[in-house]
Amino acid sequence: MSARVLVTYYSATGSVHHLAEAVVEGAESVGAEVRLRRVAELAPEKAIASNPEWAKHRVDTADVPVATLDDLEWADGYAFGTPTRYGAPAAQLKQFIDSASSLWHEGKLADKPVTAFVSSAEQHGGQEATILSLNNVFYHWGAVIVPLGYADESVYAAGGNPYGTSWPAGFPSSPPDEITLNCARFQGVRLARFAALLAPARAEAAAQG
Structure with a gap:
């Protein structure tokens, strides 16, 4: 069975966008059908215009579709990407997640x-805390959290973060290096494999009522 994977992210200057594309590559390499989606921008125009990298990235990724609740319902598995904001996900991503309460209430996010x-500017800029913060949402959804662990050499090579791929982008922001992108590809592979395993079990449970 071909798993359906949704990769949803927020990126201001591009680092998380590059990671998201690598996660897509990894999932597709093992046969998954993948949708890449960005969440809607909430920042005021004045703030975006004040940072040329931010303004340029918004133009460069204008063709990436904006995530919808239909995408969440469609998918068998999810990957979420965000820059850190004081050890928590960006407001743009959190707003999209908060809008999914109807799907949560109907049980359509469970068992996936x-x-x-x-990504963060600094190496210790709250990367693990941000992932753990997102995990609190997934506990409520009843989702099955799939960390990197130390299940592949690419994790060690990229700095050894077992929670999820993380990139210290610096300031001004720099794109992820190939080592980190390889880790993100592995994360996509790992997610797609779990999605393929769990989707038939969910379908069987739904059929049994």
Whole structure:
């Protein structure tokens, strides 16, 4: 069975966008059908215009569809990406997640595998805390959290974060290196494999009522 994977992210200057694309590559490499979606921008125009990288990235990724609740319902597994904001996900991503309460209430988010990836300016800028913060949402959903663990050498090579792929982008922001992108690809592979395993079991449970 081909798993359906949704990779949803928020990125201001591009680092998380590059990680998201690598997660997509990994999931597709093992046969998953993947949707790449960005969440809606909430920041005021003045703030975006004040940072040329931010303004440029918004133009460069204008063709990436904006995530909808239909995408969440469609998918068998989820990957969420965000920059860190004081050890928590960006408001843009959190707003989209908060809008999914109707699907949560109907049980349509339960029993699906989910994983997260992050970027921050500094190496210790709250990357693990951000992933753990997102995990609190997934506990409420009843989702199955899929961390990186130390299940592949790419995790060690990228700095050894077992929670999820993380990139210290610096300031001004720099794109992830190939080592980190390889780790993100593995994260996509791992998610897709769990999605393929769990989807038939969910379908069977639904059929039994």
